[in-house]
Amino acid sequence: MVWLHGDSLSDQDPAALRYPGADRVFVFDRLFLKQAQLSFKRLFFLYECAAEAVQEIRLGEIVEELQEAIRQRGAERLAVTESVSPRWKEVVAELKKKIEVEVVPAAGMVDVPDGFEAKRFTPFWKKFGREWEG
Amino acid sequence: MKLERFSGDREQVGRKFAEVMVGLYGETPENAKPSPYSGGRKAGMEALAKFSVHGYANTRNKIHGNVSRLSFYIRHGVLGLREVAESVRNRFGRSYDAVKFWQELGWRQFWRLVYARLGDRIYEDLEPPKVNLGKDFPEELPEEIQAGKTGLVCMDECVRELTQTGYMHNHARMWFASFIIHFRKLGWKAGERFFYRHLLDGDPASNALSWQWVASTFSHRPYLFNKENIQENGGKKWCERCQAKCPFDATYPELEKRLFSL
Incomplete structure (x- = not known):
């Protein structure tokens, strides 16, 4: 099963492309939404993205919902595309205690080696943006 | 819980979704309306195909200038940064406008790298302010x-x-x-x-x-x-x-x- 989240919400998601036969699931994170009180427009935009991208949309506590979706499918493991969000990292750490999780690297515009310390844009772009410069 | 797939036109779907999600968004349910901008890969691809980079560099700072309005799709990974950059390169080649546009896409990746490094520290002052910003700031805007x-x-x-x-x-x-x-x-x-x-x-x-x-x-x-x-x-x-x-x-x-x- 592939978990699509808010940073990678289409069928072109790298984890989805790696496992084209797997079901894709998106979860609205009830706890986060209750506290964040985002505008309805944002939520609906996500719903429309998810409606096109996944087989199943769920609402609730993310880890529990994903576990339940996996159980219902009799799936053995979960693939997900990497995100830099601390919340995503927390969820994945929690998931890994319970199920097998494969993290697929996210695609960027330019290749940046692990450990690069991004501080100001201009030096970053001079170093890595050459392919896209005039 | 599984969320139902709602049928009907966009407004009807919006109303049904607003009922299910009540308490989880900022507006009252009667004020919960979809944005004129549609979500989804199909809408994102259409917006990308419509976008011409001609004039981008010189008009992007103007309120009615030629901006892409692709950021909604890019932010949620509906369109990939590289995918958008390559689409512009394939259709318009390399030009002053394209280079400026690519730089703006580059900013998105740059912000992500900073976020990867700092995590939730982005919510605190990263450096001392260079001018007097005042003090005793409110939690919410007036x-x-x-x-x-x-x-x-x-x-x-x-x-x-x-x-x-x-x-x-x-x-x-x-x-x-x-x-x-x-x-x-x-x-x-x-x-x-x-x-x-x-x-x-x-x-x-x-x-x-x-x-x-x-x-x-x-x-x-x-x-x-x-x-x-x-x-x-x-x-x-x-x-x-x-x-x-x-x-x-x-x-x-x-x-x-x-x-x-x-």
Whole structure:
């Protein structure tokens, strides 16, 4: 099963492309939404993205919902595309205690080696943006 | 719980979704309306195909300039950064406009890298401010600002577009942030939260770090604007309707003296 989240919400998601036969699931994170009180427009935009991208949309506590979706499918493991969000990292750490999780690297515009310390844009772009410069 | 797939036209689907999600969004259910911008890969691909990069570099700072409005799709990974960049390269080749556009896409990746490094530290001042920002900042923006009722037509119109559509032009975001931080001395955090709640492309890194860039806690100097800048990039229509005493009608040295010498 592939978990699509808010940073990678289409069928072109790298984890989805790696496992084209797997079901894709998106979860609205009830706890986060209750506290964040985002505008309805944002939520609906996500719903429309998810409606096109996944087989199943769920609402609730993310880890529990994903576990339940996996159980219902009799799936053995979960693939997900990497995100830099601390919340995503927390969820994945929690998931890994319970199920097998494969993290697929996210695609960027330019290749940046692990450990690069991004501080100001201009030096970053001079170093890595050459392919896209005039 | 599994969420049902709602059928019907967009408004009907919106109403049903609003019922299920009640309590999980900011508006009252009767005010819960979809944005005019549709979500989904299909809508994203259509917007990408329609976007021409011609004129981007010279007009992107104008409120009615040729901007892509692809940020909603890019933020949520519906369109990939590289995919968008390559689409422009394949259709228009390398040009001054394309290079400028690619740089703006590059900013998105840059913000993500900073976020990867700093995590939730992006929500605190990353550097000491370079000017006096004031103190005792509120948790939320004053109601009249959130409702677009300050009487300053330029600010109010930008806020109204944000709350009604989920979109605000990038230059308007900079004006508004500068207004909140430097003219009203409200700090950057309440404004950051306000944008995050409403922007369809609301991204923790891009949003918080851009507010800090305007504040000068993630840049060498604060970002300021004046009436001339508004008129040059937003047109004169706002000013023609405005009855307020304009706080922006000054030269930059005058503004710096007024705003930062306390």
